[in-house]
Amino acid sequence: MDYVFQFGVVWREIDALLLGAWLTLRLSALAMALGLIVGVAGALARASRYRAARALARAYVEAIRNTPFLVQVLLVYLGLPTIGIRLTPDQAALLAMVINLGAYTTEIVRAGIKAVPPGQIQAGIALGLSRWQLFRFVVCLPALRAVFPALGSQFILVMLASSVVSVISAEELTAVADTIVARNFRSFEVYLIVTGLYLAMCLAFQATFAAIHRALFARWSG
């Protein structure tokens, strides 16, 4: 290999790369928080006693999980203006990420809810817990605890998938990297640094998940 590495020209752009990484972090963190809410709501809808709610949640999950994320992004950004909804690239990216993550999270959380033994719920009812207490302590928390690792990896996946939103001009990490490469043509060096940045962000998220796990489920020393 007779390639001469030139990291100097890339380090000059490190500010732009970090700015891109910051947007990736923000988009991902927001998408995770909102996606979890959507997912829990979706899982409850799927377990609902109303047939319409079950069908609607099922249709949502199937539609999203069986279409490419890139197409969903393009649909939100370029398709929605046709019906008068105009979002900036960042908003469109976030919305697409939430919709996408929500569908996967729905299925994961649903699995967790299914894993709650019926006896546990009956015990809760017998203890006279309110509906909210029943949902919060007897169903939701144990369900989340059961599927926590699966949720964590899905969250990481959505962060990695956020790299495709560069297509709608959202200036996240990959977009910034592409722009820099287009200018100085140092693709190897730039993408190597970007690989490191993604890896670092993944590890940061994993550490955060571990901390959340400890905080939420400390009382179950399992």
Added chain:
Amino acid sequence: MRARRPTVLLIAFSIVLGLSTSSFAPSASAQTVDEIIKRGKVIVGVNTTTPIFGLVGTDGQPEGYDPDVARLVGKYLGVPVEFVPVTGANRLPFLLTNRVDMVIALFGITPERALQIWFSMPYATEAATLVAPASRNVKTVDDLAGLRVGVPRGAMQDLLLTPQVAAKKINLMRFDDEATALQALISGQIDVVGTGLLVNRTLNRNDPGKNYEVKIVLRPLHFGIGIRRGQIDLLQWLNTFVYTIKNNGELDAISRKWRQLPLETLPVF
């Protein structure tokens, strides 16, 4: 377990590094015309997202000015052409990493790019322009203040506007390819698009009533065929090829077919 984590990470990162550096047999490392002929095909990077110069046709094959020039390259080399779709941003890496023998993809000739690759003599005339609906009052770059200007990432329009973004208060938005930028203009997600001289014709056909027009010509351009530096044998052949199709009417026919314009006199170097 905990103590070993850094080691695991180090290994993970080394694998990524190793994967990217290890020599996956380069697919288009041909250095000379003879090597291309011996391999039995010429691998050409073309843009497939830009009206007139390169789109994917109804048969799934690239069509347009650039793909037709590529087919002539194949014709005169006597080998079939293998097309590889490239974008403004990745065409240079594709060339430098031996994924293609040459790039025929709206590659504007500039001294900056010539630091990385070699260009053949020009085979097409174009310009980096800004296009907007007739109702949009834009005459100079100063009028772009506060407007959303979409450009294909890494294209000439991007390179020319980027240094002026702060001073002129331009909201510059970079899209991965020209097709998405044009679609964003039609969707109303951007106000002005950076493109070429003739694309407004395609826009007006697909989105009638807005009367898209070229507002600003940022810089006249000539396109050259891009090859890796140092391939003197291939360069000499390509220049002879461009000279030939310029003078035997074949390039004029391509120009009339896709641009509805006769071929202008092209400079040589």
